[in-house]
Every structure is written in C-alpha cells, then in structure tokens.
Amino acid sequence: MRRSGLPESISRLIGELAKLPGIGEKNATRLAFHIFRSPKIYSENLAQAILETKTKVILCDTCFNFASESPCYICSNTDRGNSSICVVEEPLDQLAIEKSKEFSGRYHILHGVISPMDGVGPEDLRIKELITRLEQENIKEVIVATNPSVEGEATSLYLSKLIKPLGIEVSRIAYGVPMGGDIEYIDEITLGKAIRDRKFI
C-alpha cells in the first residue's frame, strides 16, 4: 500500500511494521517516524537483530524451545530430573515457570494451543513430538501448564486423553486466586475456580 504523500521507503516500513501482531497502521506510522528520527546506529542494530533472529535462533529438536544450539541448555543439562515433562504453550511460559524455581525437570513447548476458531489443530502443535518423547524417554509425569483459557483447557484435556493410556500420570498446575491477590478484586470466574478446587487443610 502506498501511503499517499509519504516517501516510498517510510511508507514501505509502515507497511512491514503493520504486519506485526497488535501493531495497527497508526502505531506502525508512529514507530516508523521514530525509527527515522533515531540515530542511524539504532536502525542498524534493529535491522541486524531482526536478521540474526532468523538466522541464529533455532528450535531445540527435543523440547522445541528457542535455542542457539540443539539440544538446548535445559535438554542437555544432566543435573535436571528426567522423569517429568512440563508442557507449556510458549517459550515465555517456560521462562516464567523456570523463574519459579519449583520445577527442575524437562520442558516441552507446544507453540500454541488447539484453537479450531483460529484454524489450529493438534497437528499444528508439537504434540506428535511430545508423544514420541514419552515413548522414548522414561517419563513418569506430564505437568500440563497451558493457560487457563478455553483453548488451554481443551488442549490440556486432549493431551490427558492421549497420554494417560501410555501409563504416564498427567497433572495440571493449580489455578485460583494469585498470591498477594485481593479477593475483593478477583474476577468471579477465578474465584469460582478457587472455591471448586479448594484444598482441605
């Protein structure tokens, strides 16, 4: 699209930026202007980082996390437990769980959730590869840490039906009132979930 009145180059940059998720035409224009006004070194660094991400970042052949080499530093770490796999939707989820320091096993990144509305079926995710791992590695438990969304729940259910027949335990992380949360301000769905999943003490 040619933005009438704007120079060709900046118009093209707006077009490319507007293809990014969550970046509309207006926002893309603001960003393009900013890039134009930034020091040359910034645009060079940005362009280089974009190109390097495509050339230097790969997916780990085992867990499918972003990695510089395969197997990744987690899959190749022999100090970590190898009897449980934590399944997450995205690499960022893996990072978040790793930060909690509560899990020291292996990970498996699905790269999405089953979402028929968005045309994403099980075959679009790294589910087949997960099953292959479960058949080859000596895994005792799969912890499903998908998001508490309709799609996350559906994916969790789908995985559970697939994995349980293999004689492997499947668990789901707990969902409820977040620590430090104020019950007064917690939405009713979370509260409902927290009450249904209450633990006797």
Add this chain to the structure above:
Amino acid sequence: MRRSGLPESISRLIGELAKLPGIGEKNATRLAFHIFRSPKIYSENLAQAILETKTKVILCDTCFNFASESPCYICSNTDRGNSSICVVEEPLDQLAIEKSKEFSGRYHILHGVISPMDGVGPEDLRIKELITRLEQENIKEVIVATNPSVEGEATSLYLSKLIKPLGIEVSRIAYGVPMGGDIEYIDEITLGKAIRDRKFI
C-alpha cells in the same frame, strides 16, 4: 540486557524493539517471537525497510516534511498557493490536512511542540526556519494547526507572538464538536470550547 534462558539473538532483538515508543518489554518479546516465526522474507523486508528509511528518507529543506527529495513534491508544486503556510506538529498532521482538500497552500512541519516538561523548547523545533521562510517568501497568513493540547496551545501562542509583528496574519484552526459527533458523548472540555467559540448564524 540478557533475558536469561533466551538465545542471545532473540534477547537482543527484544532489547532493540523495547526501545521503540509504546513497546514494553512484554510486547517486544511477543513481536520478537513473531518475527522469529515469520517467513525469512518478512524479516529481510522489515530489516531492509528500516535501513532504507534511514538512508533514503530526508527532510525537505523548506517545509521539513519527510521527503524523497528536497524540495518536496508540495514545496516544488507551482500550482499551489504560496501566500499561506499551514503549520503542523508532525508529518502525519500534514497528511491529514491534505486529505481534507481544504488547504492548497504550503506547509511547515515543526517536528514537535514546545513542551518544557519533556525538555522541548522552541529551539528544538523548526521555528527559526519558519521565521526565515516568512521573511523570505511573500506569506500573508499562517494557519496554526497544532493539536488542541496544552503544549499545542502554548506553541500556537508562541508562534502568534513571533509572527504578528512581521505583519502576517496568524489563525488557528477551529476546535469543537467533530462532524458526526454525538453531543451526548462529547467530553465537557470540547463542549465548553465549542460553546465559547460559537459562531453567530
């Protein structure tokens, strides 16, 4: 900043993206992941557009709008009136006014507004260059089309005080209820302005 657990390249891309205005660390991460997952051709096009914007886009020496060559296509258009200059904050404002088809004179882009809070003074804007134009060209009216913000008003006032002594008329575009707007839903400041600036009919 090294985002622990993420490959160096993607971490650096997140860092560069997060320097863009309105893009936080979280958003930058989402964008970086998207770029990683996009076809290689997209990242190449994006990187190239970024670099070309810095090398091929210039500012018109006369009006300081973005341009591929100087003078820009508006400043070099002899069909346009040359007795009035419309002063705007940003290139996008110029585009918007041009689209209205109500103005066929010249433009002058300030590249910002006077904003002491952000450390932007008159000397940071293209005001000196505007005055030079007014002294050299045969301008009869300057239409100030800065935004209806505190800074826009202050800049407008500043320009007016500077330009009037040159014997040139200074006007400000009208601010009020937008066409098609619903009075019920217009904020009280706009409505107040619309009432104060009412036109007898």
